[in-house]
Amino acid sequence: MGELIHLTLKAEPALPVEAESITPDNLRGKNEEKIKNLPVWCGNAQEKIGDYFEVEKEQSAGETRVVLTGECAQFKRIGQGMSFGELVIEGAAGFHTGALMRGGSLQIKGDAADWLGAHMEGGRITVAGNAGHFVGAAYRGKTQGMSGGMILIEGNAGQMTGSRMRRGLIAVKGNCGDALGFKLLAGTIFAGGRTGRHPGANMLRGTIILGEQPELLSSFYYNCTYQPVFWNMLYAELAGCGFFLLPGGQDASFKRYSGDALNGGKGEILVWQST
Amino acid sequence: MRHLKRYSALAKGLYTPEGRKDRKVVVIDVRPSPTSKNADIFLQVTPGADFEIVHVLRLLIAGKRLEGLEEESLVGGVAFRQWQELAELMKACRYGVVMFGIGLTQSRGKDLNAEELNSLIIELNAFTRFYAVAMRGHGNVNGSNQVLAWQTGYPLAVNFQRGYPRFNPGEFSVVDMLRRKEADAALIIATDPSAHLPQSAVNYLKSIPTIYLEPHENATTTWANVVIPVAPAGIGAGGTFYRMDNIPLQLKKLVDFAVPSDLEALQGIKEEVLRLKRGEAAC
Numbered sequence: 001m002g003e004l005i006h007l008t009l010k011a012e013p014a015l016p017v018e019a020e021s022i023t024p025d026n027l028r029g030k031n032e033e034k035i036k037n038l039p040v041w042c043g044n045a046q047e048k049i050g051d052y053f054e055v056e057k058e059q060s061a062g063e064t065r066v067v068l069t070g071e072c073a074q075f076k077r078i079g080q081g082m083s084f085g086e087l088v089i090e091g092a093a094g095f096h097t098g099a100l101m102r103g104g105s106l107q108i109k110g111d112a113a114d115w116l117g118a119h120m121e122g123g124r125i126t127v128a129g130n131a132g133h134f135v136g137a138a139y140r141g142k143t144q145g146m147s148g149g150m151i152l153i154e155g156n157a158g159q160m161t162g163s164r165m166r167r168g169l170i171a172v173k174g175n176c177g178d179a180l181g182f183k184l185l186a187g188t189i190f191a192g193g194r195t196g197r198h199p200g201a202n203m204l205r206g207t208i209i210l211g212e213q214p215e216l217l218s219s220f221y222y223n224c225t226y227q228p229v230f231w232n233m234l235y236a237e238l239a240g241c242g243f244f245l246l247p248g249g250q251d252a253s254f255k256r257y258s259g260d261a262l263n264g265g266k267g268e269i270l271v272w273q274s275t
Numbered sequence: 276m277r278h279l280k281r282y283s284a285l286a287k288g289l290y291t292p293e294g295r296k297d298r299k300v301v302v303i304d305v306r307p308s309p310t311s312k313n314a315d316i317f318l319q320v321t322p323g324a325d326f327e328i329v330h331v332l333r334l335l336i337a338g339k340r341l342e343g344l345e346e347e348s349l350v351g352g353v354a355f356r357q358w359q360e361l362a363e364l365m366k367a368c369r370y371g372v373v374m375f376g377i378g379l380t381q382s383r384g385k386d387l388n389a390e391e392l393n394s395l396i397i398e399l400n401a402f403t404r405f406y407a408v409a410m411r412g413h414g415n416v417n418g419s420n421q422v423l424a425w426q427t428g429y430p431l432a433v434n435f436q437r438g439y440p441r442f443n444p445g446e447f448s449v450v451d452m453l454r455r456k457e458a459d460a461a462l463i464i465a466t467d468p469s470a471h472l473p474q475s476a477v478n479y480l481k482s483i484p485t486i487y488l489e490p491h492e493n494a495t496t497t498w499a500n501v502v503i504p505v506a507p508a509g510i511g512a513g514g515t516f517y518r519m520d521n522i523p524l525q526l527k528k529l530v531d532f533a534v535p536s537d538l539e540a541l542q543g544i545k546e547e548v549l550r551l552k553r554g555e556a557a558c
Contacts, residue, residue, distance in 0.1 A: 016457050018437075044436045095446060114445065133445070140443065179387055197383065198326055202394075217327065218341040219334055261339045262330075 003028060004060040005035065007053040009070025009091075016094065017042045017052065020077035024064040024085025024104060032057050040075075073113065079106045082123070095132075098125045101149065114158065115139075120168065122149045126243075133158035133177065136170050144185060146170070152243050159196065162189040165206070171238060171245065181208045184267060188234070190245060203260050203267035210271050211246060213255075220259035220269060227253045228270065246272055278410075279313060282520075283374065290369070299368070301361060303328070305378070316361070323383040324351030328358070329391040335362035336398055366402045376410040386444070411519055415465075415508075418517040453479045460484045462544075464537060465508070469494035488540055504534045512536030 005027050018041040027035055035057070036050030049055065052075075053068075064085035072078060073092040083102040092110035099118040106125045114132035117125050118139060131153045137160050138145035147166040159177035162170045164185060171190040178196035181189045184203035191199075192211035200208050201217055209231075235250045246252055254270035279285055284300050291297035302314035311317040320328060328351040334341050335358060346356045365371055373396060379388045392407055399405040411417050420430040427433050429442035445451055452458050453476035460483055469477055470493065487499035490507040506512045511532035516524045535543070 014456075015459060016455075041437060044438070178384065182387065198330070201326070201330065201387075202391075216342075217330055218344050219330065219339065221340070221342050262333055262337060 002060050002062045003064050004058050005064070005066045006056040006058075007035075007049070007066065007068045008056070009053055009068070009072065011052075012071055013042065013052060013074050015042055016074050016076055017047070018077050019049070019075045020080040021049065022066070022068070022075075022078045022087075023080065023082040024066050024087055025081075025083055027066055028064045028085070071110065073111070076113075082106065092129070098123075101125065103149075111155070112153075117146060117149070117151045117170075120146045120149045120151070124150045124241075125152070126241075127151075127153045127155070130155035130174070131157045131161075131172070133160055134163065135161045135172075136165050136168065137162065138164035146187065152238070152241065154243075156193065157191075161191070162187065165189070169234075171243065173243075173245075181206065183263075184208065190234075192246060200259060200267060200269050202263055204263045205266045207267070208269045209254070210269065213271050214269075216257060216269065217260070219261040220257040221261065221265070223256045223258050225253055225255050225273060227251070228256075248272065248274065276309065279310065283372070284313065299364065301364070316357075318353045318357060318361070321352035325379050325382055325388040326384040326391055327351060328353075329388065329395050331355075331358055332362050332365070333391070333395050333398060335359060336366060336395070336402070365399055365405070368403055371399065371403060371405040373405070373407045374410050375407065377412050380409075408520055413466075415516050417519055417521065418515065421517050421521065421523075450476050458483060460486075462486045462488075463495070463499070464488045464541075467493045467495050469498075486544075488537055490534075503540050505540055506532035506534055506536045508537065512538070514538075 021038040021040060026038065032055045035055045036048060038049045039046050040049055040052065066085065067088045067090065069090045071091040072089055073094050076095040077099065078089065078093055079087045079098045079101060080096060081100045081102065082104050084104045086105045088107045090109050093108045093112045095113045096115045096118060097108065097112055098106045098120060099115055101117060101120045101123045103123040105123060108127045111129035112127045112131040115134045116131050117136045118134060120136060135157050136146035136151050143164060144166040145164040146168045148168045150168060151170045153172045156174035157172045157176050160179045160182055161172065161176050162184060163179060163182035165187045166185045167187045169188045173192045175193035176191040176195045178198065179201060180191060180195050180199040181203055182201050184200065184206040186206045188207045190209040194212050195210055195214045198217050199210065199214050200220065231252060232250045235245055238245055253273045255273060257269040258265050259267055259269065284298060285295045287294040300314045301316045302311040303318045303320055304311055305320060305322045331341065331350050344350065344355045348355045350358055373392065375392060379392065380386065396405050396407045423433055424430045427440035429440060432442055432444040432448040434441045434447040450472060456479055461480055463485060468480055481498050485499045486501045487495055488503050488505050489496060490505050496502045508514055509516065509526040510529050513528045514526050516526050518524055
């Protein structure tokens with residue numbers, strides 16, 4: 001027997017609130033009163049979930065589902081480290097949403113802020129709006145960012161999307177900012193729209209798939225134009241989730257560039273060729 | 276000019292007895308400056324191309340093929356041939372120092388430009404001895420970085436709200452926090468936000484309570500809610516000053532001022548806050 005937990009925002013706070021306690025792991029098996037008393041931080045003061053949210057809980061079929069209603073752009077770290085269940089944010093989400101996530105599903109119906117899914121290890125994040133900078137990236141001073149899972153963004157993403165990523169998939173249908181996949185270690189990044197300056201700079205391995213021809217650094221060498229086999233599988237897998245990558249569908253061909261030559265040249269940038 | 280005379284260009288050393296004649300000075304800037312007039316080579320680059328330039332230099336030093344670049348191709352507004360010559364010069368020198376300032380770190384690419392430059396310096400050390408020295412914009416900016424670093428482990432943008440230090444430029448840095456309106460009060464020490472922050476950040480600062488410790492009258496003293504005049508550090512108060520190359524210098528007090536030093540003012544505020552927290556009446 002599962003649980004359906006509704007958190008309804010009473011009023012948008014003026015100052016940011018750190019709410020890493022809002023995860024299916026933490027809310028499961030607790031009654032409404034206990035959930036209301038879980039801690040959140042505003043400035044240097046420890047407050048309670050009940051100060052900001054109305055809590056309703058009901059039994060349901062399936063696994064634990066947490067639904068947040070309201071614009072939660074001032075709430076940081078929602079879903080941080082979650083490992084199972086479903087977390088739905090019916091509005092915007094703040095910094096570090098889904099950071100260090102290990103499993104389950106996180107859906108954001110509005111825009112997400114910076115550091116979405118940073119250091120994520122597993123699970124799936126879907127964003128209906130735009131995302132901020134450093135999606136799936138590594139925190140400053142760390143050498144490896146996201147190491148598994150999937151981040152699907154319908155809108156645009158900011159700078160350094162997937163920087164220092166180790167494994168997993170990030171797909172952005174819209175545009176991306178500068179330094180997409182900076183120092184990418186492995187994994188796959190897709191950007192359907194325009195990209196900013198120097199995508200893939202210093203990448204070691206991994207795949208960056210771009211919908212529009214970018215201005216590449218001179219350390220990326222053109223190899224060939226071809227139809228990669230894995231593209232069919234990737235396209236079909238994401239189409240199964242309702243996320244369609246490119247209008248060309250499964251039969252798209254790509255220009256392949258290898259690089260970054262300074263870091264071994266084992267990475268690849270694939271640029272979609274319209275037919 | 277003083278830097279050129281005392282440290283970087285004209286100073287005589289054990290292996291540079293002729294001073295300036297024994298040195299090669301290359302200036303890379305977006306416009307001619309007094310320093311560029313004293314340079315052997317001046318490369319006037321287009322703004323915002325720092326990352327690409329350093330990346331090309333790294334490729335040249337590593338001896339890699341550069342896709343799509345010929346001798347007369349422009350990289351950052353300068354002919355590729357000149358970057359080839361510079362890369363050879365850097366590899367051939369006996370002791371090289373790259374001095375970089377906020378032109379590199381505050382232009383497009385920001386910290387990545389500095390990271391790329393560090394990679395260049397690391398790779399150059401396979402050929403010769405090379406250093407990078409950050410030239411901070413103002414006096415003792417390095418001091419606050421040094422003290423924060425040895426006290427918390429992080430040099431800037433440190434947040435203590437959870438009782439322990441956390442570091443995240445972009446989240447906890449001044450301009451970003453003010454832009455997102457995340458602060459509801461400000462204590463400003465030893466800087467002039469009106470002169471240095473973007474207008475939108477200054478406008479938000481004006482709308483919240485501000486306490487300002489400052490020895491001089493400036494653009495911020497006109498609007499700060501509370502201005503506490505303090506003795507100028509190094510003249511009216513002693514202390515430690517960190518030079519740009521991380522050398523700590525002891526400064527002695529020269530003259531008596533009728534106002535407290537930064538330290539005394541902060542200690543006074545701290546004691547008063549602790550007293551109020553304990554529920555005692557204010558003095």
